[in-house]
Amino acid sequence: MLLGKIRVSQVCFMLTLALFFATSLIIFNQIYLTSKMVVDEEFHFPLGISYCNFNFLVWDPKVTTLPGLYLVSALLMGPLKLCTPYWMRFVSLLFSLFNVILFHKLFRKNERNEWRNILSSITLALLPPLYFFSNFYYTDVVSLTMILLMMVANEKKRHYSASTFGLLAVICRQTNIVWVGLVAVRYVLAELFTFTKLKQHERGIPAKDVYTFLRRLVKRPLRVLENSNVQFWLDTLAYSVTLGLFVLFLKINGSIVVGDKTAHQATIHIPQLFYFSIFCLIFAWPHFVGEILNFIAFAKTHKLLISIATIVCLVIVFTNTLVHPYMLADNRHYIFYVWNRFYGKFVLFKYAMIPVYIFAWYVIIKSIYSRHDISFVTFYLICVSAVLASQKLIEIRYFFIPYILFRLRIKTNTNSVFNIVLEFVTYVVINCITLNLFFTKIITWSRYEDPQRLIW
Known part of the structure; x- marks a missing residue:
């Protein structure tokens, strides 16, 4: 009987993967027909195509990362002579499918129920900003x-x-x-x-x-x-x-x-940790809602701690809120509108968000803490701080790995299946909205002949 259940779940997972890939391929092709190049792809495409043709002696000084993406493209698409922008993007789509399998393996550590494991894996793969970039050569x-x-x-x-x-x-x-x-x-x-x-x-x-x-x-x-x-x-x-x-x-x-070192200099930007907490709160909101009453009880019991945290956050926000020129100049990203319509428009908004930051970090730490192993929460906090607080530019993509490590640690049970379903529905709805905006909203830039599109 157990063997039968395992086989059924395995078949279900394979069917889920097939459905994920088939649906994603349709979306992928529609995105390609809508826009052949978005934002940083103008730097990535030439290098990726050159490497795919086994020409490893070219470089663009505007590219900030090492050539891992281009080497992978050369390995997969080079022998097949598929060195075009379409197939360069297809590399990302293939790896997004592979990531579902890896999520499935990693969720098993905290998730013993195979059906919840499958649902959690496909849901995390649909994380809107991550899923969006699985269609592009990033x-x-x-x-x-x-x-x-x-x-x-x-x-x-x-x-x-x-x-x-x-x-x-x-x-x-x-x-x-x-x-x-x-x-x-x-x-x-x-x-x-x-x-x-x-x-x-x-x-x-x-x-x-x-x-x-x-x-x-x-x-x-x-x-x-x-x-x-x-x-x-x-x-x-x-x-x-x-x-x-x-x-x-x-x-x-x-x-x-x-490359482009002058625009990407390391700096101290602690509010990045606050923005990351909002990212977690938005995309894992079903897991946060149930902690509201617990947080209120915690705050009442630890008034001094909450007061100190609030004062520290006020000082950080007042003295260390930095704004990168790219963020104010590029209206092709959602963060441009978030900043200009909220943080940059209302002086008190960034201070009013402090209680939300504290609540979000309370839930994050509570979710990843385990008395059986103190090492993860300790070094996770150190690593997240090192990665994010050294960046001046607020970039959604920097949050992917920290968020996924956090989400993989959330323990689920029978009562939390509803949370995962809510999470799944939320991701699907947000993906539909953002994809629709990409397909329909045109942004005109004088330096480009083709219309630009709105992306994460």
């Missing part, structure tokens, strides 16, 4: 695939593969080094924890054992390492090679950005 979808492959390999304790996929992720987008660091540090600490003999079978660091673990590690590091094995050192070396190669790249390049 780095986001391929970059995400490499991160997911790294995480799957890490879960299966295949650390050589995990470090290799981590390196590929960095070649797609340099900031992915932060997520490689997250996986590497958590692996090393988890292994060191087992070497302390505190708990033999834990795959994380329980909150109640953190102090004892750190004390033993600091006071008697050699004794802890005496319990290590050769495999630990080989696995650690694999991650270290990837991290070391990135440090070498930084030394040679002089910056994390490859």
Whole structure:
């Protein structure tokens, strides 16, 4: 009977994948007929096509990322001689389909019910901004695939593969080094924890054992390492090679950005964390609504903490709200309208949002926290801060990986199926609206002959 259920669920998943691909292909073709090039594709297409034709000696100084996307295009489409803008975009569509499979594998860690797993996987693949960019030749979808492959390999304790996929992720987008660091540090600490003999079978660091673990590690590091094995050192070396190669790249390049360095300089922009919390609140709203009363109760019990958090947020918003020139100049992105009609138009709006930020972060932290493993929430917060708070430009695409890591950690049960359904319906509705705007709204730019379109 159990075997029958497994087979039925597997067939259902395959049918879901087929439906996802068939529907996406129809949308993909309609998008291509509507617009042959959007925004940054004018930089990506020439390089992708050149690499696809195995010409690796060309480069555009306006491109900020390493050539991972173009190398993948060369590998997939080069041998088939499919080196046209259509097939370059098709690379993203293929990887978006592959991402559904990877979501399915990763959800299994927290989701034992196969049917909820399938629903959650297809829903996350439909995340509106991510799904939208699966139709264009951008780095986001391929970059995400490499991160997911790294995480799957890490879960299966295949650390050589995990470090290799981590390196590929960095070649797609340099900031992915932060997520490689997250996986590497958590692996090393988890292994060191087992070497302390505190708990033999834990795959994380329980909150109640953190102090004892750190004390033993600091006071008697050699004794802890005496319990290590050769495999630990080989696995650690694999991650270290990837991290070391990135440090070498930084030394040679002089910056994390490859090209257009003047427009993409690292800076301190803490409000990015606030904007990310709103992104999470909007796209995971069914999982947030049920926490409203809990947050109110928490705020009443911890008045001092909430007061301090509010004051800190007020100071940050007042002193550190930055506006990148690109955001004010490019009316082809939704963030242009959000900023100009709300944040930039009403002086008090950015302050009025502070209670929302605090609530959103309360739910995010509560969702990813586990007393059985304190390492994830700790290093997740550090990594998210490193990735986002160093960017001046508010770009929705920067939120993809942090959001997906957060969403993968949300535990579901029978009562929360309704939340997943609501999430699915929300994504479908938003995708329909944004696609309709893309097809119907024309934006005229004097420097382009073809009409421009509204994108995320």
